[in-house]
Amino acid sequence: MTATPARRRDAAKTRALLLQTARRRFAQHGYSTTTLRDIADEAGVNVALIARYFESKEGLFEACLTAAVDEIKRETGDVPLSEIHLIIADQASRIGSQDPPSQLMLLLRSSGDERADEIRRGVLRTSAERLAAAAGHRPGDDETLLRAQMVLAASLGIVLLRSVGAMEPLQSAGRDDLAGPLRDLIAALLPARP
Template sequence: MTSPSPTTRRRDAARTRQLLLDAARQRFANDGYAATTVRDIADDAGVNVALISRYFQSKEGLFEACLTSAVDDMRRAAGTATLAEVPERIAEQAAGIDSDGFPRQLVLLLRSSGDARADEIRVGILRTYARNLAVLAGWAEGDDDLLLRAQITIAASLGIAMLRSKTELEPLASATKEQLVGPLADLVGAVLSKKPAT
């Protein structure tokens, strides 16, 4: 019997790493960091628990990788959005891109890990998103009002995702992307419109 080629091993490693990321993202978003064990994640992924240490060093490392992966996915989905396209992009994320309609990527950004480094990354990601949104609305360095407005928009988006994932508040819980776009366009337009100085 021949041993697997280096290419096969690399492909299997990449697949195993992705299985662990997918399982961890689902567990962390659904159950929270503290309630999730590495054994839960490994069982969900169908792999040996020791592989978490091999690929991610620790539970904290896996949580950090989940955040980074979620942000990369969201960045790809957002692309080079204009301010007019922001409501649709938020609606896509809030409506859930997973097969069960659960907005795990947004919810994951709300989850505290208890690990200072992972939480620092999470806050940094939120800060960057708010700054990018403010730039789309015409922000310049020192414009704290517009930056605050962008942060409020991000907070509202995360609140929508959290309510959709954790409550049965209808019609919000079952609203489609198309149904969310209109109200989100009103929200983004109202909050990010600069009020003239009086």
């Protein structure tokens, strides 16, 4: 009788699966209530692999946020200010669908862990700074940065309200329904500079 060779695990696929599973669980349940065992069980892997690839729960959460930011950057690239409303409308309209943009939900979930919250705040700060830069922000221009932060806050508020099914017609509004009001909001808060 010959022994069956041990199945080799594809490290890159396993790491990607753990990230995908963790992002979904952190976005749906939050950082503090999601356990490494939950993630490993859902991914169908040994919990020790999380320590191998990410060192800790905090390391996995940081990797999730980093992947989310990278995904947002890929989707937005160097989008001009005049098109940012379309990106926000697209992201917000996916909330409640089969595949919600968990990167936005990750940014909304408080973790209860100081280091994880510090990471989240850093991501939000960078997002506001990128938005301000698209509007022509210069060092020391606190008004443009404040206005960019207000656009970010309004955008995340839309995502939050849609995720909890709080009110109509916001809940069922599609991308095109959201794009016009978002365009107006951004134009009011971040007018194009001459």
